[in-house]
Amino acid sequence: MERYYFDHNATTPIAPAVIDAMLPVLRDGFGNASSIHQPGQHAKQVLERARRQVANFLGCSPKEIVFTSGGTEADNLAILSVGGHIVTSNIEHPAILSACARAESFTLVEADANGLVHPSAIQDAIRPDTALVSIMHVNNELGAVQPIEEIARIAHDAGALFHSDGVQAAGRVPVNLKNIDFYSISGHKLNAPKGIGALFVRRGVDCLPRQFGGRQEQGRRAGTENVPACAAFGAACELARPDLTALRDRLEQGILAQVPQAVVNGANAPRVANTTNIRFAGIEGEAMVIALDLRGFAVSSGAACSSGAVEPSHVLTAIGLTREQAKSSIRFSLGLGNTVEQVDALIGAVVASVAHLRRLSPVYV
Numbered sequence: 001m002e003r004y005y006f007d008h009n010a011t012t013p014i015a016p017a018v019i020d021a022m023l024p025v026l027r028d029g030f031g032n033a034s035s036i037h038q039p040g041q042h043a044k045q046v047l048e049r050a051r052r053q054v055a056n057f058l059g060c061s062p063k064e065i066v067f068t069s070g071g072t073e074a075d076n077l078a079i080l081s082v083g084g085h086i087v088t089s090n091i092e093h094p095a096i097l098s099a100c101a102r103a104e105s106f107t108l109v110e111a112d113a114n115g116l117v118h119p120s121a122i123q124d125a126i127r128p129d130t131a132l133v134s135i136m137h138v139n140n141e142l143g144a145v146q147p148i149e150e151i152a153r154i155a156h157d158a159g160a161l162f163h164s165d166g167v168q169a170a171g172r173v174p175v176n177l178k179n180i181d182f183y184s185i186s187g188h189k190l191n192a193p194k195g196i197g198a199l200f201v202r203r204g205v206d207c208l209p210r211q212f213g214g215r216q217e218q219g220r221r222a223g224t225e226n227v228p229a230c231a232a233f234g235a236a237c238e239l240a241r242p243d244l245t246a247l248r249d250r251l252e253q254g255i256l257a258q259v260p261q262a263v264v265n266g267a268n269a270p271r272v273a274n275t276t277n278i279r280f281a282g283i284e285g286e287a288m289v290i291a292l293d294l295r296g297f298a299v300s301s302g303a304a305c306s307s308g309a310v311e312p313s314h315v316l317t318a319i320g321l322t323r324e325q326a327k328s329s330i331r332f333s334l335g336l337g338n339t340v341e342q343v344d345a346l347i348g349a350v351v352a353s354v355a356h357l358r359r360l361s362p363v364y365v
């Protein structure tokens with residue numbers, strides 16, 4: 001059976017060009033980038049080239065890039081390296097929310113029914129002791145693109161720093177770091193391997209380490225660098241990326257035209273081109289994920305399994321969906337390699353799976 005992947009917001013396949021860039025480093029570039037001998041200096045060169053590639057991609061200086069183990073670590077580093085009160089939103093990734101719970105104090109701003117965080121709500125939440133405002137660039141479940149330029153301005157006017165979690169944005173929407181102090185990105189959302197990411201830290205902004213040891217990454221992140229993964233990440237930053245708007249719209253419109261009682265969650269927000277989140281009345285999202293998997297399609301549901309219980313997504317309930325609506329939602333996220341033929345096949349599989357599951361559903365009449 002052919003298998004088609006429509007879950008690129010969860011993770012992406014490693015691009016062939018990225019594997020080509022990584023393999024020689026894995027094979028021959030084993031040196032420690034802190035060593036002064038030739039193998040060490042070779043590793044250092046590979047590492048610094050990767051840093052330049054990531055910096056070019058983000059439009060910043062290589063000195064402003066701190067390599068991390070991924071998006072979670074980059075988010076944690078930004079949140080916990082600044083003391084004081086933090087303003088964030090109720091639709092952030094757990095990497096932000098759980099880090100804020102360990103910070104001195106924080107205020108959660110509520111997103112609206114489309115999953116947008118309003119700059120005026122940020123303004124109202126800022127206190128005299130607010131040190132940092134952290135609002136994601138693109139939401140991972142809905143694809144909502146947040147007005148981060150305006151929010152950054154409000155943070156700075158109040159004397160606070162601004163961080164954005166750009167894990168779902170980088171490579172998918174233009175990134176302008178002009179007024180941003182910290183920006184997190186993750187390799188595995190960008191066709192690089194898992195376990196590598198970066199935090200942009202504006203020159204002159206303090207970033208206290210959260211991990212202690214050697215002086216790597218300008219003293220901001222101790223530990224021998226994962227040079228092959230950095231090389232892969234750098235190569236991934238140079239990949240050409242197609243605009244996925246037409247494919248996503250074809251998928252969305254195809255489903256809405258053929259499936260009754262299907263509604264796009266957060267449809268009225270500006271959205272990243274690769275994501276659509278649709279709820280299907282009377283369907284259990286988990287059952288739908290399994291039904292589509294059996295037909296060869298990987299998608300994701302609006303629910304997460306925590307401690308053995310299937311809980312509705314905090315993002316979908318934050319925008320006002322009931323528990324049942326959230327649990328009946330499916331996220332489709334496109335990426336490199338998806339084609340019109342795959343999208344049309346997915347539409348057919350969704351139509352058939354929904355019809356089948358609704359026939360079995362005790363709640364759908």
Ligand SMILES: Cc1ncc(COP(=O)(O)O)c(C=O)c1O
Nearest residue numbers: 070071072093095140165167186
């Ligand atoms: C918005 C967002 N932030 C942070 C992360 C965490 O990134 P990583 O998996 O690289 O730790 C994710 C991953 O799902 C994400 O979607």
